[in-house]
Amino acid sequence: MRSPSFFVIWNLIFGLFLAGCGYQNISQRPSFDLYFPILTNRTGEPGVEVILTSALTRELLRRGVSLSPEERASHFLSGAVTSYQRSPLAFQSEDPAEVKIYRLVVTVHLDLSACGERLKETDLSSARDYYLVGPFARSESETLQLLADDLAKRAVAWLLQERR
Numbered sequence: 001m002r003s004p005s006f007f008v009i010w011n012l013i014f015g016l017f018l019a020g021c022g023y024q025n026i027s028q029r030p031s032f033d034l035y036f037p038i039l040t041n042r043t044g045e046p047g048v049e050v051i052l053t054s055a056l057t058r059e060l061l062r063r064g065v066s067l068s069p070e071e072r073a074s075h076f077l078s079g080a081v082t083s084y085q086r087s088p089l090a091f092q093s094e095d096p097a098e099v100k101i102y103r104l105v106v107t108v109h110l111d112l113s114a115c116g117e118r119l120k121e122t123d124l125s126s127a128r129d130y131y132l133v134g135p136f137a138r139s140e141s142e143t144l145q146l147l148a149d150d151l152a153k154r155a156v157a158w159l160l161q162e163r164r
Contacts, residue, residue, distance in 0.1 A: 033066045035073035039108065040080035048144065049081050052108060055148035059156045076113045077159065082123070083107035086140070089129060103129045104140065106147050110155055122158055126150045 036057065041049035060067060070076070083106065090101040107125040111118060128150075130143040 032075050033068035033073045034060065034075045034077055035068055035070045036060065036077045037070075040078075042080050042082050043084040045081075045084040048084055048106070051144055052081055052106070052148045052151060055145070055152040056155055059149075059152035060159075063156050063160065065156070065159075074114060075119075077110065078113075079108055079110040079155075081106065082109050083125070092133070100133055101129055101131050102140070103127060104143050104147060106144070106151065108151055108155065110158070112159060124151055124154050124158070126154070 036053075038053045039049040039056075041047075057067070085103075085105045087103045087105070088099040088101070089103050090099070092098040092100045105125060105127040107123060109121065109123050111121045113119055126147045128143050128147050130138045130140065
């Protein structure tokens with residue numbers, strides 16, 4: 001027979017597992033249908049709108065927002081990627097023309113509307129530095145994906161906070 005402390009520890013581990021795997025109470029899910037088309041790209045960076053739209057769609061679904069076709073949706077979320085800036089931060093000492101670290105900053109404008117009336121709008125930006133050389137080296141596309149995930153979480157938090 002196992003001791004009572006075994007069951008306490010097992011329940012604690014199971015609770016931590018549920019908390020870490022994204023489990024959420026479905027009674028807290030939003031109660032509106034949302035139409036969310038692909039973001040508009042107002043930058044010179046091709047494909048950035050696809051990456052950001054994909055990240056935002058994943059986060060909306062993860063948070064329990066029901067996505068619907070335009071004709072059945074009660075709310076409309078539109079947006080545009082308004083800025084994509086890549087700036088050099090540091091150069092290699094061996095060759096001052098060689099960039100070592102870049103900063104990537106992406107800005108998105110979002111509009112929430114219902115029944116043709118604009119409810120809220122916001123601009124969200126996210127920045128991240130990335131190394132081109134060394135043990136922390138990362139590609140620009142990897143960095144963009146991290147920025148997209150960050151912007152998506154912040155955008156959905158804004159959306160759900162504005163709906164309360």
